[in-house]
Amino acid sequence: MLIIAAIFLIFMGRFAYIAATGHIAGVDLTKRSNKKYEGDSVIRAQRGTIYDSSGNVLAQDTNAYAVYAVLSHDYVTAGKKPLYVADKKKTAKALSKYLPMSEANIYKQLTPKNKAVYQVEFGSAGQNLSLSIKRKIEKQHLTGIYFKESPTRLYPNGTFASHVVGIAQTPKGSEDSGSQDLVGVMGVEKYFNEQLTGQDGYKNLTKDSYGYSINQNKNKVKAAKNGQDVYLTLDSRMQSYLESLLSKVNKKYQPASMNAVLMNAKTGEILAASQRPTFNASTKKGIGDVWRDTLVEDGYEPGSVLKIATLSAAIDSGHYNPDQYYKSGSVLVSGKKISDWQTAGWGMIPLNQAFARSSNVGMVKLEQEMGAKTWKSYIEKFGFLKKTGIELPGETAGTLQYERPLDQATTSFGQGINVNVMQMLQMTSAIANNGTMIKPQILAGVGQEQQITPIKAGKPIKASTAKKVMQNMEDVVYKDYGTGQVYQIPGYKIAAKTGTAQITGPNGGYLTGASNYIFSVSGIAPADDPKYILYITMKQPGNMTDSAETILSQVFNPMMKRALEYTKEAEKDKQQQxxxxxxxxxxxxxxxxxxxxxxxxxxxxxxxxxxxxxxxxxxxxxxxxxxxxxxxxxxxxxxxxxxxxxxxxxxxxxxxxxxxxxxxxxxxxxxxxxxxxxxxxxxxxxxxxx
Incomplete structure (x- = not known):
């Protein structure tokens, strides 16, 4: 009896201690109890939507579903009713109607060699399913078939400025950590990831022993804060047309790459921009071909289109005599021969024909007249060697090889200097705006759309210089010796400059061969009242059955014409607003x-x-x-x-x-x-x- 009494006292003391302190074995029983009867429910924030200039959706949040099958016979109800796949042949036949897999392959997946497998998935074929497909599968009432829901990004236009808009996706391994947040990994999605990403909220629930919510008035709720919407300057009509033109040319001539950008000459708004290779942002088809946004991330030698800057610099600095004659064909610089594209030249010609003929020798003469120091100052004034600051990730600043007289001479016709596409558009804008350079813009607002105003990027040349260069660009198109006659568009006055840039080989030196070049054209229209700048590059066409100018004109002419026609319609509409x-x-x-x-x-x-x-x-x-x-x-x-x-x-x-x-x-x-x-x-x- 004494032993029993002692044990009783020990238990009483223990219970008294637990009741008084609320702890046992270092565990706070109050917190443990609260944890049992409380639970946090995450309220997911929605990622901001990306719109074009007309309010059309380019990217928005949605849910995707992944289908999986439970095979373990241990998964049953309390009444032993199967919750696993009981009829594998029926299941395989039904799923083959909705998944991009054959009935045989689905059945094979449902019958693994390892009988201990609890559940199986169906690879990429069973992932990123839409809500409509999920519901269709659910209507088949297939035992053992279940779905996992995850946030995903919807790109309704497919192949549509894909590298510019970019993509957002759930990072690998995030499911293990419990996070399902989408992260921008390319383009605008990446550049504005912080603004697009919202803040998740939560709901703290008090539950009974069965898990049902009680005391609703005591539940703590923190509302989710959705991400901000982003508005771009892209015009869906222009963009869709540019995509179709590029796809057609890309398929026929098979170039290694292409870039094309249409910009508002007055405001710098990027109305359409794309590249090849590209990918379908909806299906991700082709995404592995080129991950980079080549419009800003790639530096390249621009070739003869840079002669716009060379001629501008010579005129503006007072080193241009249009009536002075020089011998075309070739010239020696530091013992090295520099040749015109037509190696025999055109004999003795005046400098006022050098630009329209795209004479390298004529540009070298202008560079030598200016002097290396003056020419380099204009390279910098035109914004080269520094980023334009366009709202896209990974922009390269470019490089310049300028130590020797030979380097200085070759830059006059676009070699020895690396640029990006946006820098070339920015340079050309100075000619379209009476000497004032306009920064390219892709952003029309975060949170709400705003009126785009031009952002001046400098005034490298005088208005009088810009007008003279514009006339020379018209000569490229309309003179019988101009290299860009194919770019004429009936009813509109076009100013342009063509380019053919050599490509550096893997072992140094330049590649040889008729197609081993970066061919390009930069055009302004209308020349007498500039509204658009269109810049196109094409690298190494694999099937060069036509001249480079003819190939590029199949994009340039219809694209520029469509833009100019839209302008006419808009001006007509404006009168009726x-x-x-x-x-x-x-x-x-x-x-x-x-x-x-x-x-x-x-x-x-x-x-x-x-x-x-x-x-x-x-x-x-x-x-x-x-x-x-x-x-x-x-x-x-x-x-x-x-x-x-x-x-x-x-x-x-x-x-x-x-x-x-x-x-x-x-x-x-x-x-x-x-x-x-x-x-x-x-x-x-x-x-x-x-």
């Missing part, structure tokens, strides 16, 4: 009457009788017959969107804050939510276009 009147706090009847008097369409979002919000906002300048959405007091209700354009639907999403999932192209004909349904609490509306 309407400034939206303010109708806030007015009755719906008066508001509609006022806007309809401006030849605008109106739609009410709500059942009230007073306007509380309008989109487009008051003061916005839009075209006649555009739709103005009016939100009324009272509950928000779903309008009839039949016949609406994609742009109208995006306005609805912006006004209501509800995600509008748009499928197809054309105009709306089906909506998932009935007309006049309440919008309160609705998270997504699906609209089909045709």
């Amino acid at each position: 309407v400034k939206v009147a303010s109708v806030l706090s007015q009755s719906t009847k008066d508001a509609q009457k006022k806007l309809e008097a401006q030849n605008l369409k109106t739609t009410l979002v709500g059942s009230g009788n007073l306007v509380v919000q309008q989109l487009p906002k008051a003061g916005s300048v839009i075209l006649p017959n555009q739709r103005v959405l009016l939100m009324t007091n009272g509950a928000m209700t779903m309008p009839d969107v039949n016949g609406w354009s994609k742009n109208d639907l995006l306005k609805l999403a912006q006004l209501t804050g509800i995600d509008v999932d748009i499928k197809g192209s054309g105009y709306a004909y089906h909506q998932s939510l009935a007309v006049n349904s309440l919008l309160d609490g609705v998270k997504q509306i699906k609209v089909q276009l045709k």
Whole structure:
């Protein structure tokens, strides 16, 4: 009895200690209990959307699904009902309808040699599945087939400025760490990763012993902060057309690479930009061919297009006598022979023909007249050897080989100096803007779209110099001895400069052969009132069945013509534009009457009788017959969107804050939510276009 009493006292003392201190074996029992009955639920932040200049989506968040199959017979319900794949042949047949795998390969995956395997996946074929495919598979009611959800990035346009827009993806190994955040690894996605990335929130729940949430009023919630949207200067119409032209030329002539950029000559806005090889951002097909954005990351010798800077420098520094004759063909510099592309030359010709003929010897003469020091100062004034600062990652500053007289001479026709595409556009802008150089811009705003204003990158030459160089660029196109006659576009005056740059071989020296060059053209149009600059390069065409100028003109001419025609349409539209009147706090009847008097369409979002919000906002300048959405007091209700354009639907999403999932192209004909349904609490509306 004494022993039992002693043991009892020991237990009593132990219980008293635990009750008083709340600890046992170094564990805080209060925290352990809270942990058992509390749980954190992550509220995922949405990555910002990337838009073009017209509000078209270039990149946005969505969810992707990966399918997997449980094979272990241990996975059953309490009643021993199988939760594993019981009928493998039926499962393989059903999955083969929705996965890019044959029925035989799926069955093979479902029957591994190792019988102890718990579950299997289906490689890349079973990953990145859309919600619609997931639902179709689920409708087959396949036992043992499950899905893992993960955030992914949707690029609805496929091959569309892919290296410029870039991609965002979940880093490898992030699933093991529990993170599913998307990270930009290329292009704008990478450059603005910090702004695009949101901050996840959380919900701290109090649960009962069965895991159900209790005490809702005591739950702690921190809202997620979505990433900021990014707006680009790209014009989808121009970009799509440029992609199609490049693809056609690339397929026919098979160059090692191509670059093409269309820029607004006055503002520096990049309206279209692409490269070859490229990739489909949606499927990732071709992404392994070239990872770099060659528009900014690649330095190369520009060849004769740099003669724009050489001629500008000679005229501006007072070392140009257009009527002076020189002997073309070749010239010796430090004992080395420099030749014209037409090695026999054209005999004794005046300097005013050197540029249009693209004479290397003529440019060397200009460099020698200026002197190495003066010529180098203009190289720097034109922004070479430093980054333009365009909002794209990895821009190279370029290099210059300039120690010997021979180096100094060869730079006059674009050798011995490395540049990037944006630097060449920036240089050409000085000719289009009376000597003022304009910085190329790809960004139209973070958080909200802003009006683009030109950013001056310097004034390397006088206005009078720019006009003389412009005339020489016109001679390239219109003189019978000009190298760019193929770039004439009926109805428009074109100024251009062609280029043929040698390529350094792996063992030093330049490659030989008819196609071992970087061929290029830089053009301004219209020459008498510059609106666009188009710069194209093509490296080593593998199937050179036409001249370089003929090949490049198949991109240059239709692209520049399309841009100029759009300008005509825009100027015509501008004369008809309407400034939206303010109708806030007015009755719906008066508001509609006022806007309809401006030849605008109106739609009410709500059942009230007073306007509380309008989109487009008051003061916005839009075209006649555009739709103005009016939100009324009272509950928000779903309008009839039949016949609406994609742009109208995006306005609805912006006004209501509800995600509008748009499928197809054309105009709306089906909506998932009935007309006049309440919008309160609705998270997504699906609209089909045709």
